[in-house]
Structures are given as C-alpha cells and as structure tokens.
Amino acid sequence: MNKTITVLPGDGIGLEVVNAATAVLDKTGELYGHQFEYQFADIGGTSIDKNGTPLPQATIDTCLKSDGVLLGAVGGPKWDNLPGSERPEKGLLGIRKALNLFANLRPVTGHKSLTDSSTLRKEVVDNVDLMIVRELTGGLYFGEPQERREVDGEEAAVDTLQYKKSEIERIVRQAFELAKVRRKKLTSVDKANVLESSRLWRETAEEISEDYPEVELDHVLVDNAAMQLIRDPKQFDVIVTENMFGDILSDEASMLTGSLGMLPSASIGSEVPGLYEPVHGSAPDIAGEGKANPLAAIASSAMMLKYSFGMHEEAAAIDRAVSTVLTDGHRTGDIAKEGETILSTDDMLEKVLEAL
Amino acid sequence: MNKTITVLPGDGIGLEVVNAATAVLDKTGELYGHQFEYQFADIGGTSIDKNGTPLPQATIDTCLKSDGVLLGAVGGPKWDNLPGSERPEKGLLGIRKALNLFANLRPVTGHKSLTDSSTLRKEVVDNVDLMIVRELTGGLYFGEPQERREVDGEEAAVDTLQYKKSEIERIVRQAFELAKVRRKKLTSVDKANVLESSRLWRETAEEISEDYPEVELDHVLVDNAAMQLIRDPKQFDVIVTENMFGDILSDEASMLTGSLGMLPSASIGSEVPGLYEPVHGSAPDIAGEGKANPLAAIASSAMMLKYSFGMHEEAAAIDRAVSTVLTDGHRTGDIAKEGETILSTDDMLEKVLEAL
Ligand SMILES: CC(C)[C@H](C(=O)O)[C@@H](O)C(=O)O
Ligand SMILES: CC(C)[C@H](C(=O)O)[C@@H](O)C(=O)O
Numbered sequence: 001m002n003k004t005i006t007v008l009p010g011d012g013i014g015l016e017v018v019n020a021a022t023a024v025l026d027k028t029g030e031l032y033g034h035q036f037e038y039q040f041a042d043i044g045g046t047s048i049d050k051n052g053t054p055l056p057q058a059t060i061d062t063c064l065k066s067d068g069v070l071l072g073a074v075g076g077p078k079w080d081n082l083p084g085s086e087r088p089e090k091g092l093l094g095i096r097k098a099l100n101l102f103a104n105l106r107p108v109t110g111h112k113s114l115t116d117s118s119t120l121r122k123e124v125v126d127n128v129d130l131m132i133v134r135e136l137t138g139g140l141y142f143g144e145p146q147e148r149r150e151v152d153g154e155e156a157a158v159d160t161l162q163y164k165k166s167e168i169e170r171i172v173r174q175a176f177e178l179a180k181v182r183r184k185k186l187t188s189v190d191k192a193n194v195l196e197s198s199r200l201w202r203e204t205a206e207e208i209s210e211d212y213p214e215v216e217l218d219h220v221l222v223d224n225a226a227m228q229l230i231r232d233p234k235q236f237d238v239i240v241t242e243n244m245f246g247d248i249l250s251d252e253a254s255m256l257t258g259s260l261g262m263l264p265s266a267s268i269g270s271e272v273p274g275l276y277e278p279v280h281g282s283a284p285d286i287a288g289e290g291k292a293n294p295l296a297a298i299a300s301s302a303m304m305l306k307y308s309f310g311m312h313e314e315a316a317a318i319d320r321a322v323s324t325v326l327t328d329g330h331r332t333g334d335i336a337k338e339g340e341t342i343l344s345t346d347d348m349l350e351k352v353l354e355a356l
Numbered sequence: 357m358n359k360t361i362t363v364l365p366g367d368g369i370g371l372e373v374v375n376a377a378t379a380v381l382d383k384t385g386e387l388y389g390h391q392f393e394y395q396f397a398d399i400g401g402t403s404i405d406k407n408g409t410p411l412p413q414a415t416i417d418t419c420l421k422s423d424g425v426l427l428g429a430v431g432g433p434k435w436d437n438l439p440g441s442e443r444p445e446k447g448l449l450g451i452r453k454a455l456n457l458f459a460n461l462r463p464v465t466g467h468k469s470l471t472d473s474s475t476l477r478k479e480v481v482d483n484v485d486l487m488i489v490r491e492l493t494g495g496l497y498f499g500e501p502q503e504r505r506e507v508d509g510e511e512a513a514v515d516t517l518q519y520k521k522s523e524i525e526r527i528v529r530q531a532f533e534l535a536k537v538r539r540k541k542l543t544s545v546d547k548a549n550v551l552e553s554s555r556l557w558r559e560t561a562e563e564i565s566e567d568y569p570e571v572e573l574d575h576v577l578v579d580n581a582a583m584q585l586i587r588d589p590k591q592f593d594v595i596v597t598e599n600m601f602g603d604i605l606s607d608e609a610s611m612l613t614g615s616l617g618m619l620p621s622a623s624i625g626s627e628v629p630g631l632y633e634p635v636h637g638s639a640p641d642i643a644g645e646g647k648a649n650p651l652a653a654i655a656s657s658a659m660m661l662k663y664s665f666g667m668h669e670e671a672a673a674i675d676r677a678v679s680t681v682l683t684d685g686h687r688t689g690d691i692a693k694e695g696e697t698i699l700s701t702d703d704m705l706e707k708v709l710e711a712l
Contacts (some may be wrong), residue, residue, distance in 0.1 A: 089549045093550070119476050119477055120475050121476065124475040146551075147552060148552065154520055154522055155556070156518055156519060157551075157552040157553040157555065158499070158516060158517065159516075159517040159553050160515075160517070161496060161516070161517060162507070162512055164508065164511070165511045166510055191603075193443065194449070194496070196503060196513040196514065196515055197514065199440065200504070201513075226605070227608060227611045230608065230611040231475060244547070247547075247579045248578055248579050248601075248604055251583045252582035255586040256586070
C-alpha cells in the first residue's frame with residue numbers, strides 16, 4: 001500500500017522522536033512492501049515562533065489530505081506566559097477539533113523488564129494491560145459559555161460541561177468495539193451521583209450495551225476509579241470516560257507500570273486521518289541532545305498502522321521489536337538504572353531496526 | 357469547656373463508628389476536664405426511610421445549634437436506584453451547603469506499621485504527610501444551569517463549573533493558613549491551560565500568596581498532579597484545589613499509604629460548626645456485625661477537637677493513642693494480614709481507651 005503521513009514534530013524532543021518513528025515506518029514498509037510518504041507541517045510553540053499561531057490553516061489542510069498524522073510533542077517554558085488563546089496547547093486542542101478526533105485511546109501495558117521502575121509493587125502492576133478511551137472533543141474543554149462574568153457584583157469565571165447524546169454514543173460504541181476484541185470488559189467512569197451529564201452518560205452507555213451482549217459493562221464513579229487504578233489496576237480491561245476525567249485518569253494510569261517513556265496514544269475520528277503521539281511531553285531540558293527515548297513515538301506509529309491503515313501484522317512486528325529491545329536490556333537515560341549503559345536516541349533506534 | 361456535638365450516624369457502619377468516637381471523646385473529656393453533650397439527628401438513607409428525605413430541616417437546625425458535627429457515613433445499595441434528588445448523597449451535599457462548609461481538609465499520613473498494605477513501594481510512601489484542601493461548596497457540584505436540554509435537535513445534558521473570586525480567595529487563604537503551620541509549601545492544582553475558572557483560580561492564588569511570603573506556592577496541572585501523587589507523594593505538603601479535582605485527587609491520595617480505614621476528614625466554614633467524618637464509606641456488607649474499624653471516626657473526632665474547639669493537646673492525645681494501638685499491632689479485619697488476630701469494633705475501642 002501507499003500511504004501519506006503528515007508529520008508534526010512540534011516542540012522540544014518532538015523532532016527527534018518522530019524522526020526515529022519514520023525510520024521505523026520506512027523499514028517496516030520495506031519488509032512488508034508498503035510505501036510511506038511524509039509531509040511535514042508546523043504545530044505548537046515552534047509554529048508560534050514561525051507563523052504567529054500554534055495551528056496554521058495550512059497544517060490543518062495538510063493533515064486532512066493525508067492518511068495519518070504523527071505528532072511529536074507540544075509546549076515548553078518558552079511559551080508558558082503567553083495568553084491562553086496563543087499557547088502551544090491551543091494547537092493540540094485545535095487539531096483535535098478540526099479533525100474531529102473524538103476518541104483518544106491510551107493503552108497502558110507494562111514491559112516486564114521495567115516494572116522495577118514503577119513506584120507500585122511488582123505484583124500489583126505485572127501484566128497490567130488496560131486501555132483508556134477518553135472522549136476528546138466535548139465536555140469542559142469546548143463547552144460554551146467559557147468566560148469571565150460578573151456574579152453578585154464580583155468577578156467570576158465559568159466553564160461548561162455539555163454532552164449531546166450522540167457524542168456519548170459514538171465514544172461508548174468505540175469503547176465497546178475495542179473491548180469486544182480484548183477481554184470483553186468495559187468500565188464506564190462517570191460522576192452520576194452529582195452530574196447531570198454523567199447521568200446522561202450512564203443511561204446512554206446502558207442503551208449501547210444492548211448491542212454488545214458479549215461485553216460486560218459496569219459503572220464506576222470517578223473518585224473510586226482514581227482509587228481502584230492504584231489498588232488493583234489488573235481489574236480493568238477497557239475504561240471509557242469523558243474528556244476531563246479521561247485527562248486525569250489516563251495520566252494517573254500512565255504512571256503505573258514504570259513505562260511512561262514507552263506509552264503511545266491514538267486520537268481517532270470517524271474518518272481518516274487519525275493522530276498518533278507519544279504520551280510523554282516535549283522534555284525541553286534534553287531537546288536536541290540526542291537523549292530522548294524514541295520508543296513511545298515508535299509505538300505510536302505502530303498504532304497508526306493498526307488503527308488507521310489496518311496493518312495488524314506490521315504493527316505487531318514493531319511492538320515485538322520494541323519488546324525485544326527492552327528485554328535485551330537496552331535503555332535510554334529516562335529508563336536506565338544505576339550502572340546500566342545509556343543509549344542515545346539514534347542507538348536505540350538502531351536496536352529497534354535490528355530487532356525488526 | 358462544655359461543647360454540644362451533633363452526631364449524624366447515617367447509614368451502614370456509621371452508627372458503630374460514631375459510637376466508638378463519642379466514647380473516645382468522653383474519655384478525653386474526663387481526662388482534660390471537658391463536657392461533651394450529644395444530640396443525634398438523621399441523615400442519608402436511614403433518613404429517607406424514616407422521614408422521606410435524606411436531610412430533614414430538623415437535622416440542619418440541630419447542627420446549627422451545636423458546636424461541631426460528627427458524621428458516620430451515608431449511602432448503600434438499598435437507595436442506589438432512587439432518582440438523583442432523593443438519594444442519600446443529597447443529604448451530604450445539602451448539609452455542606454446549608455452549613456456553608458467550603459473547605460474540606462483531608463490529611464493523608466501513613467502509619468509506619470501499615471505501609472506494607474499499600475500497593476506502593478514502602479520507600480515511596482513511608483512518612484508521607486500531606487493535606488488536601490478541597491473546595492466543597494462550589495464548582496460543578498452546585499453550578500447552574502445543571503439540566504437536560506435540547507441541542508441541535510437532540511437530547512443533551514449540561515453542568516456548570518463556576519467560581520466567584522471570593523469563593524476562591526477564602527479556600528486558598530485557608531490552605532495558606534494550614535501550610536504556614538506545616539512545612540510551608542502549598543501546591544495549587546488547576547487546569548489553567550484549558551479552563552477559564554482555573555485561570556481565575558491561579559490568578560487569585562497568586563494574589564493571596566502576597567500575604568504569605570513565608571509559604572512557597574506552586575501551580576500544578578491536575579493531570580500532572582494525578583501522576584505526581586503516585587510518582588513521589590512526599591514532594592507535597594498542602595494541596596489546594598477546586599471541588600471536582602479535589603474529589604478525585606483526595607480519593608487517589610487516600611490509597612497511597614495503606615491506611616484508608618484510618619483517614620479522617622474535616623469540612624469547615626467560617627463559622628462553627630464544622631463537620632467531621634471518616635473518609636471510608638458505609639460498608640453495608642459488614643454493617644451491624646461489630647467488625648467496622650473505628651479509627652477513622654476516632655481520628656475525625658480528634659480533628660473536631662483541634663479545628664472546631666481549639667483543643668490541640670487533647671487532639672494530639674487521641675492521635676497518639678491511635679498510633680500506639682497500631683504500633684502495638686492491634687488490627688480490625690480491614691487492616692489485618694493473614695495470621696493476625698482480628699479485633700471487633702468494641703475491642704479496638706477498648707485498646708484506644710487504654711492507650712489514652
Ligand atoms: C496539553 C493539554 C491541553 C492536553 C489535554 O488536557 O488534553 C494534555 O494534557 C493531553 O492530555 O493531551
Ligand atoms: C458522595 C459524593 C457526593 C461525595 C462527593 O463527591 O463529594 C463523596 O465522594 C465525597 O468525596 O465526600
């Protein structure tokens with residue numbers, strides 16, 4: 001197959017890690033007879049510096065004309081003091097909305113050889129394998145009004161948490177589809193004892209569940225979910241939740257296995273292209289030094305093959321290569337323990353290419 | 357001193373644990389020359405059954421006439437299928453609002469002898485000592501509109517996250533006051549890169565910080581805070597945040613030290629009375645069997661002495677007694693390991709009274 005991929009390096013270590021990911025994609029293409037073509041475009045702080053905006057229309061257009069989008073990372077202290085509407089993160093929120101990427105998939109799995117670096121006990125996190133499905137284009141992030149106003153004669157600020165039933169339906173359906181091909185367990189997280197939007201969420205999840213009799217659905221309150229993720233993460237298979245709860249819980253979950261530097265994510269909509277990015281940030285402190293861990297970006301490109309291109313075998317090959325490299329004890333600085341040899345981004349990439 | 361305390365046993369094990377707490381208060385009164393008088397009132401599911409409402413006006417009136425309120429727990433499966441406005445939790449939300457209890461204080465400390473039962477590694481949670489200060493009467497919990505509506509011709513639901521500046525000021529000030537007499541570090545948690553209410557929150561926290569030059573203030577995004585609590589909880593002293601974030605983070609934090617059954621909480625306003633309750637739930641499965649761990653309720657009564665009655669020495673005596681009992685290896689079922697003797701609620705109470 002021939003596929004066009006938009007690459008958005010973004011800020012900090014973004015460029016280094018997407019470069020490693022495209023090298024892995026090229027090699028995979030060679031092995032399986034595919035051709036990947038890349039178009040680079042600007043986003044985030046780098047784009048603010050260059051174009052005066054974190055998300056130029058040209059970037060959106062380029063993305064829309066491609067089959068998949070690979071993003072590095074956005075943000076950094078350099079742009080932290082800009083007003084809200086001009087910050088790098090606006091680029092991220094903007095592209096989610098522009099491409100209608102309503103589903104954010106964050107798999108959390110631990111590489112056995114790394115559970116030592118988790119702050120949780122080995123027996124609690126060994127073999128954790130869960131997937132958080134976060135709604136990405138609704139809720140508090142985009143609800144209107146979002147404004148300052150005067151209330152009782154003083155300054156106040158307001159945000160709006162709104163969900164339409166169809167927005168809940170499509171994300172819950174997505175989560176059921178994923179659970180169906182995994183361990184068939186779906187946990188819907190809400191705050192139905194307090195929020196009206198959560199009550200609509202829960203009702204809707206119940207309705208959709210009738211189309212998936214083979215999947216077990218249960219409902220957990222968000223405060224309890226935050227506890228259960230620490231108490232016993234292995235109880236979970238797929239978790240589905242609204243935007244803000246998903247933001248909090250998926251970051252919490254990413255700390256469980258000691259594999260933060262390895263975690264990929266996918267943001268997908270009903271039509272192509274999906275957007276794939278590592279969970280880690282832009283790490284401005286080590287940017288440009290060749291120290292970045294490229295494995296999360298590489299794993300993100302594997303998700304692209306799987307979810308956007310339907311190349312399941314190819315994706316599995318990349319995942320296996322990443323696993324092999326870790327089992328063989330290769331480490332970048334972020335995951336090395338005292339005394340272990342530290343590989344550069346390029347060396348680590350080399351190891352993955354060899355393993356492929 | 358003479359103090360009048362309203363006791364709200366509530367549901368499940370509530371009655372058993374508040375009875376233990378009042379016994380400890382009586383003994384403390386004897387030792388230090390105070391007289392505590394109790395008025396019992398209804399709340400929660402028990403009150404629904406008896407009075408048809410989770411929070412009768414009589415309960416509010418009784419609370420308002422007392423110097424402090426001790427609550428057991430509310431809720432249970434029996435009332436789970438009632439409509440939102442008639443559920444036991446409404447009693448809890450109602451009393452917070454009626455008494456204007458805007459600050460929820462949740463100390464998280466680990467008893468050394470219990471860190472074994474944490475799912476986190478010993479070295480990560482040993483000596484954790486943090487306090488979460490949660491705003492309790494604003495935000496998504498109480499914002500209007502909260503309703504179903506039609507949007508784009510379909511059903512939708514909306515909740516409103518609103519904060520007035522004065523609401524932020526008073527809770528942040530409260531948190532600074534606490535930090536001042538602790539380790540002088542305050543972490544304000546928000547989502548200022550997305551929410552307007554968080555930007556007002558952050559600005560206001562910065563302003564108030566000018567009155568507390570001796571306290572170090574920093575700002576952490578809520579998703580990052582959820583990670584940091586697991587990565588390195590010892591970095592925190594006092595954390596202050598809005599209602600919903602506080603709900604999630606305080607439950608997450610309560611899982612850290614393996615001491616959930618021991619954690620107290622205080623909900624206070626500008627005027628008396630404050631409300632004190634264990635963090636654990638109503639545990640309907642063991643209600644009435646004399647198996648409940650009374651230590652969280654006992655520790656909550658110690659918080660009442662400290663925060664509502666200014667009896668610091670007395671509160672410290674109770675905390676010491678609880679510590680001694682744990683160090684001596686006494687355990688109720690929830691915290692016992694295999695092979696350890698399991699004490700009943702009454703036996704555990706006896707041990708605390710002896711230690712006092
Ligand atoms: C940068 C920020 C706006 C973003 C979010 O909150 O969605 C990030 O935390 C994420 O999870 O992708
Ligand atoms: C019972 C529920 C409404 C309540 C809340 O969300 O505030 C509880 O979770 C708590 O934290 O006290």
